[in-house]
Structures are given as C-alpha cells and as structure tokens.
Amino acid sequence: MSTVVVYESMFGNTREIAEAVARGLGAHGTVEVHEVGEVGTLPADLDLLVVGGPTHAFSMSKPTTRADARTKPHEGEIVSTGIGLREWIESLPAPDHRVAVATFDTRVRHPRLPGSAAKAAGKALKAHGYRMIADPETFDVHGMTGPLFPGETDRAAAWGERLASVAHA
Secondary structure, eight states: OEEEEEEOOSSSHHHHHHHHHHHHHHTTSEEEEEEGGGOOSOOTTOOEEEEEEEOBTTBSOOHHHHHHHHTSOOSSOOSOOSOOHHHHHHHOOOOSSOOEEEEEEEEESSSOOSOOHHHHHHHHHHHTTOEEOSOOEEEEESTTTOOBOTTHHHHHHHHHHHHHHHHHO
C-alpha cells in the first residue's frame, strides 16, 4: 500500500502526530511524510492520503491566522512557514483513481471550541474526489503552543494502524 501523510504544523505538535500516524501505517506498506510546503507531486499509485493540521479559528489555517500564531510566545522554530493545508488542498488535482483519505487535527483541549481543521480538510478533499475512510480525528494540545497531552502520539500510531486496516478493506 502506498501512503502519503501531509501535515501543517506551527509549533511541532501536528508534526509529531503525523510522524506517529506514519509509524502506525508503516507495517502496511510504503509511507512518506511531508510538510505541506514540501509535498511535491503525489505518487501515481497512491492508495491512502492522510492530511493533518492545527485548528485555527474553527477551521484550517489561513495566512492571517498563521501570521497571528507566529507572534505567540513559543520555544523552537515555526515548522510550516509557507502555504497551509487550505491552499494546498485547493491546488490539488482530482485523483485519477479512487484514493482513500483520512484527516486529523490538533487543537486545544480546554476549552473545546467548535470547528475543526480535520472536518474542513475532509470536506474539501471529498469535494476534490477523494474517498473518506474514517471520521476526522482530533489530538489534544496543552494551550495554543503545546505540548501534546500524554498518550496522544501512542493514540495517533494506533489510529494509523486502524487506517491501514480500513484502507485495505
């Protein structure tokens, strides 16, 4: 099975989840992990696309919400400095075969606000002709900049294993 995991991450939390999902998928075939600004062309034989990003203002990030996030106190470098998932998905061509897709996001646990980058990405990918194989998944972050809550990377790896099973069915 050929799988690509694409992520957008400001403070590194979504990148950690993407890498954990890829570990879970790894036993089931070839898995590539790419930051959204460095994706390039998707493989012609792609079976599963997994897409994740942080929830900003109840949805996928926008240039303005990414600019605002960069102003927040945080440790380390900003991971995604170019385009976000929203722009990348808009530029995607429709697949020429049935490609399975699953989406995830990271967001603040408390207070749990409405809206989800994963739901918005799933809706946009479905409109492009991708086949959703799972409900959008959320992974919890302490505050805006993190870190992830304990156990979230283990949960992400297990989710990746489940996705591989569903994609094979």
